[in-house]
Amino acid sequence: MKSQTEKIKLRILLTGVGGQGTLLASRVLGEAALEAGFSPLVSETHGMAQRGGIVVSTVVLGELQSPIISPGEADVLLGFEALEAFRALNYCHPKSLVIANTAAIPPYPVAIGKAQYPRIGRLMELLAAQVGGLLAFDAEDRARQAGSPLGVNMVLLGALAASASLPFSDADLRQILSTRTNPKFLEANLKAFQSGVDAAGNDKYWLKRPAAWH
Amino acid sequence: MSELLTGQPGERRLYLGNEAILRGALEAGVALVATYPGTPASEIGDRAYVVSRQTDLYFEYSINEKVALEVAAGAAASGWRSLCSMKHVGLNVAADALMTLAYVGVKAGMVIVSADDPSLFSSQNEQDNRYYAKMAGLPMLEPASPQDAKEMTRAAFALSEELNLPVLLRTTTRINHSRGAVTLRELVPPAGPGFFAKEPFQKVMVPAVARLAHARLLEAQAQAAAQAEVSLFNKIYGKGTWGIVSSGVSSSYVEDAVAELGLKDRVQVLKLGFTNPLPVSLILKFLAPLEKVLVVEELEPCLEEGLRAIAQAQGLTLPIQGKSPALFSRLYEYHPALVRQVTARYFGLPGKAGEPQEPEKVLGEPLPDRPPNLCPGCPHRAAYYAVKIALKDLGLEGVFPTDIGCYTLGLLPPLSMADFLICMGSSINTAAGISKATNQKVVAFIGDSTFFHAGLPGLANAVHQNHDFLLVILDNGTTAMTGHQPHPGVTLTPVGYPCEHVPLKGVVKALGVQNLWVVNPFKYKETLAATKEALSASGVRVLIAEAPCPLHVHRVQGRKSQARFRVTDKCQDCRHCLDYFGCPAMQLNQGPAGGRMRIDPDVCSGCAFCVQWCEAIRPVKQ
Numbered sequence: 001m002k003s004q005t006e007k008i009k010l011r012i013l014l015t016g017v018g019g020q021g022t023l024l025a026s027r028v029l030g031e032a033a034l035e036a037g038f039s040p041l042v043s044e045t046h047g048m049a050q051r052g053g054i055v056v057s058t059v060v061l062g063e064l065q066s067p068i069i070s071p072g073e074a075d076v077l078l079g080f081e082a083l084e085a086f087r088a089l090n091y092c093h094p095k096s097l098v099i100a101n102t103a104a105i106p107p108y109p110v111a112i113g114k115a116q117y118p119r120i121g122r123l124m125e126l127l128a129a130q131v132g133g134l135l136a137f138d139a140e141d142r143a144r145q146a147g148s149p150l151g152v153n154m155v156l157l158g159a160l161a162a163s164a165s166l167p168f169s170d171a172d173l174r175q176i177l178s179t180r181t182n183p184k185f186l187e188a189n190l191k192a193f194q195s196g197v198d199a200a201g202n203d204k205y206w207l208k209r210p211a212a213w214h
Numbered sequence: 215m216s217e218l219l220t221g222q223p224g225e226r227r228l229y230l231g232n233e234a235i236l237r238g239a240l241e242a243g244v245a246l247v248a249t250y251p252g253t254p255a256s257e258i259g260d261r262a263y264v265v266s267r268q269t270d271l272y273f274e275y276s277i278n279e280k281v282a283l284e285v286a287a288g289a290a291a292s293g294w295r296s297l298c299s300m301k302h303v304g305l306n307v308a309a310d311a312l313m314t315l316a317y318v319g320v321k322a323g324m325v326i327v328s329a330d331d332p333s334l335f336s337s338q339n340e341q342d343n344r345y346y347a348k349m350a351g352l353p354m355l356e357p358a359s360p361q362d363a364k365e366m367t368r369a370a371f372a373l374s375e376e377l378n379l380p381v382l383l384r385t386t387t388r389i390n391h392s393r394g395a396v397t398l399r400e401l402v403p404p405a406g407p408g409f410f411a412k413e414p415f416q417k418v419m420v421p422a423v424a425r426l427a428h429a430r431l432l433e434a435q436a437q438a439a440a441q442a443e444v445s446l447f448n449k450i451y452g453k454g455t456w457g458i459v460s461s462g463v464s465s466s467y468v469e470d471a472v473a474e475l476g477l478k479d480r481v482q483v484l485k486l487g488f489t490n491p492l493p494v495s496l497i498l499k500f501l502a503p504l505e506k507v508l509v510v511e512e513l514e515p516c517l518e519e520g521l522r523a524i525a526q527a528q529g530l531t532l533p534i535q536g537k538s539p540a541l542f543s544r545l546y547e548y549h550p551a552l553v554r555q556v557t558a559r560y561f562g563l564p565g566k567a568g569e570p571q572e573p574e575k576v577l578g579e580p581l582p583d584r585p586p587n588l589c590p591g592c593p594h595r596a597a598y599y600a601v602k603i604a605l606k607d608l609g610l611e612g613v614f615p616t617d618i619g620c621y622t623l624g625l626l627p628p629l630s631m632a633d634f635l636i637c638m639g640s641s642i643n644t645a646a647g648i649s650k651a652t653n654q655k656v657v658a659f660i661g662d663s664t665f666f667h668a669g670l671p672g673l674a675n676a677v678h679q680n681h682d683f684l685l686v687i688l689d690n691g692t693t694a695m696t697g698h699q700p701h702p703g704v705t706l707t708p709v710g711y712p713c714e715h716v717p718l719k720g721v722v723k724a725l726g727v728q729n730l731w732v733v734n735p736f737k738y739k740e741t742l743a744a745t746k747e748a749l750s751a752s753g754v755r756v757l758i759a760e761a762p763c764p765l766h767v768h769r770v771q772g773r774k775s776q777a778r779f780r781v782t783d784k785c786q787d788c789r790h791c792l793d794y795f796g797c798p799a800m801q802l803n804q805g806p807a808g809g810r811m812r813i814d815p816d817v818c819s820g821c822a823f824c825v826q827w828c829e830a831i832r833p834v835k836q
Contacts, residue, residue: 005439016342017584018586019657025230027393030228030393030513032230034226034227034395038395039226039394039395040228040375040393040394041359041392041393041394041492042228042392042393042394043388043391043392043393044230044391044392044393045335045391046253046256046257046336046391047336052584052585052586052587052589052798053415053585053586054584054586063473064470064550065358065359065465065466065469065470066463066466066469066470066549066550067359067388067392067394067466068388068392068468068548068549068550069549069550070549070551070552071551071570072551072568072569073550073551073568083582084584086573086577086581087581088570088573089571089572089573089576090570090571090573091570092570092571093568093570106801107582107583107584107585108584108587108796108798109582109583109585109587110582110793110800111801111802111806111808112796112800112801112802113802114664115583116582117582118577118579118581122577123577126576126734130571130576154598174559186820209384
């Protein structure tokens, strides 16, 4: 197991808005990686930044010691909110895989008419042109349909698990969800997770397929 | 059961750096932990609180960091291994105790955690606390990972006992708030009752005793230096005639840079974990075969200056560089690509620098900001609003010294209720100075936890000196910003939390304040009337705005208001709510016929404050 885990380098950046559950998602990825024999590093935002601001966390796997990710070096970007996914473009490189929630949470300046929220279709189009792959869909809607309105994180984890970019399976992630998250929400969480898996299997959400898959 | 109390020796766990620190202390048989919460150190105390409910560990949220350090020092003097943790600026508060505790020393091991915050994620400055170790003459360890953090904390207790000195464990945000694989060791139960052995002519720092104690400290520093020479936390790896020296999280960036630049056969790395005193012989042995050395450390050139002094004393002239316009900055935290690029530049190698795409350039227009904001239903916003309107009605303009907490966000428009801030407790004393020097109306703001932390002497002083300002104490019944830790004034605590209640109002009165108003800021008319009275009076006036943090109430009691409000057709589009209040639930719908205010029912907390001053806002019928 060890020789295999050492060869890989994988840097995952998660970005969203306070309250969207980015911390739990990064923790679950970290636990799954630990279970798979890696020595993952997960870095989190706490404190002042959480009061309605942007929350970024990172998960780093394999032959790496640094807990954070530099601009231009995220292999995978999980964008929990459309604008924040686009804002993190500077963390991507030309081969990055981006999985983005297309639902918007208007920032306060937008909510009071002091700034414009850019057109989401345009954000996704521009994003797709800069990165290696883009899977974009309304994860909020899918979470709601799965009976878990706060389950955007579970939907995105499911989509990530099904994107074949992780060195462990979606079954491994489900296993972690069932042992590390609140049992009260497990059924809804697993349903939201599956909805994300399904989204990744739907061609229409792939605004750009990663080159290696063609 | 706390996650920190389970697990077999040899098992790997994914721990936050802060959890790893506490686990290390538990593996060393720590008996007492004391803290005042502060990002990025807060989780050490929060986890210790949970552990203390399930074991014999004694834990307290002390009133401030000086108190925490002294409580821990007393226990350590009595044979209990003790730990106190704080954010970097907390050590300023505790510095008076720290400097002389170095003279007094300890009996059982004592570890002081200083969590620095390069890049100021949640702080008022980015001071480098490694200088405290130099100034106090204390041994210091700097972990580079959560695993290091656990092992160093554990080892620090033994080191502390060997030297009879407290040991500083200096971390940065990226250590405290990173999770990493940590391999567990056996937990060690705390010692039973301690015993304070009297040695007054060793432990009471009057001048005659302290003169000798200072000499003792210098001897202990020599012993500490000898320990640093053989410490397993200082490592040399790689080969070649180039050198890199680093400590803390920078060591991780260096390790990745060396691997990615393919320098394993060209560069030797000295990874320092025991950084005060510096291991002179080890450093000289490291420098001897080298042509040039790069020092990688965030913030101040602490190691760099130490290395240069050591090299100079030995007559070595090789270049030793770190901070310079062409290399590393003294500002902000570093990141892996930065360290890789500077390393490549210093050694004249081609750097593998990708050009990240800037999102605003790609879009061709600026992206809307997402500033943090006070929560919907926050009592601070209600109190600020009343003061704003009272000043406006009286035709006055206020100057607002503020303090440290969620309410510092009152800085942002439309509230704009913060004009001056230095540190915990500074609102009261700077208000005194400003009101003395000017004829302006001064209204200072301080939170309840901050008031107990550092406000009491200032208020007593203001009364004694007959200063002239209004102090508004924003009493939300908790330490909200750092995660709702208790303080002496709290009444709402988790079930079974053992504490005595020190009533805020009684304390203010006892400090000699004659003009005191206590209001519930959500009762607008009363609050406005009281604020106007308070503004019009003279001398030291205190207005306590008392309403619990709704997040805290929800967390402790599971209660959440079900009421919701809406904007009716009566709205004249005056936008007073946007210009004076700025609740995140109040939004402007952009329509073809111009904007129109609405209240987002998913964001509205149901606090029923706005409905008291705007006729167009009415309850939603359930």
